[in-house]
Amino acid sequence: MAEPVSLALQVGAALPEIIKFLLDRADKILDRGKGNDDQREQMLADMPSPPERMELEELCGDLRPALDxxxxxxxxxxxxxxxxxxxxxALEKIYAQHIVFPGEVYPQNKTMLTMDIDVKDVEHNLTGIRIHAVRNEVDQQVRIRADNIRGSLMGIDIDKLE
Known part of the structure; x- marks a missing residue:
């Protein structure tokens, strides 16, 4: 499959509307936990980690002046x-899916799995996520931190891709 082409190379005249859309999505995520949570947004997006939240706030701050x-x-x-x-x-990581705009060349229908494993000791075999089957392509990002491994440590184990 072709690599995605960056937004910078594709959007042209649609950029102002794309910026508004992305800032709106980011604002909904950043509003979570402030008492005005959007129930639909809670189902669609994970709660951002503190570093993800900081990154979103920084990116929104950089981009918000474009609205004026x-x-x-x-x-x-x-x-x-x-x-x-x-x-x-940054939003794709939080939503665990690609955000694709009309007419854009970008991989679609791809499952995104992200995992952080932080363990002190592994004495036997450890698997972070075990999945029986996935119906489409999978992008995986696994970060593992372990002090002492005396067995095997696997972040994501997928039996079959359908």
């Missing part, structure tokens, strides 16, 4: 397009 610009100042602005792409990637 005229569309012709936003369209073709490579810096804003790259910032929007970074925000999209």
């Amino acid at each position: 610009l005229a569309p012709n100042e936003v369209v073709g602005n490579d810096i804003l397009a790259h910032q929007a792409d970074r925000l999209r990637k």
Whole structure:
């Protein structure tokens, strides 16, 4: 499958609307835990970790001034397009799915699995997630920190891809 092409290379005139959309999604996630939680958003997105929350806040802060610009100042602005792409990637991690805009060349229907394993000792075999079957392609990101391993340690074990 072709690698995704960055937002910066594809969006053209749609960039102002894409920025509004991404900031709206990020704001809904950042509002969680402040008493005005969106129930639908809770089902769709994981709660961001403290570092993810900080990253979202920083990316939103960088991108929010674009809302005050005229569309012709936003369209073709490579810096804003790259910032929007970074925000999209941060949101994709939290939503555990790709965010694809119309007409965009980007992998679709891919399962994204992200896992952090932090253990002191592993004496036998340890698997973080065991999945019987997945119906489409899988992107995996596994971070493992272990002090002492005397067996095997596997982040994600998938029996079969359908």
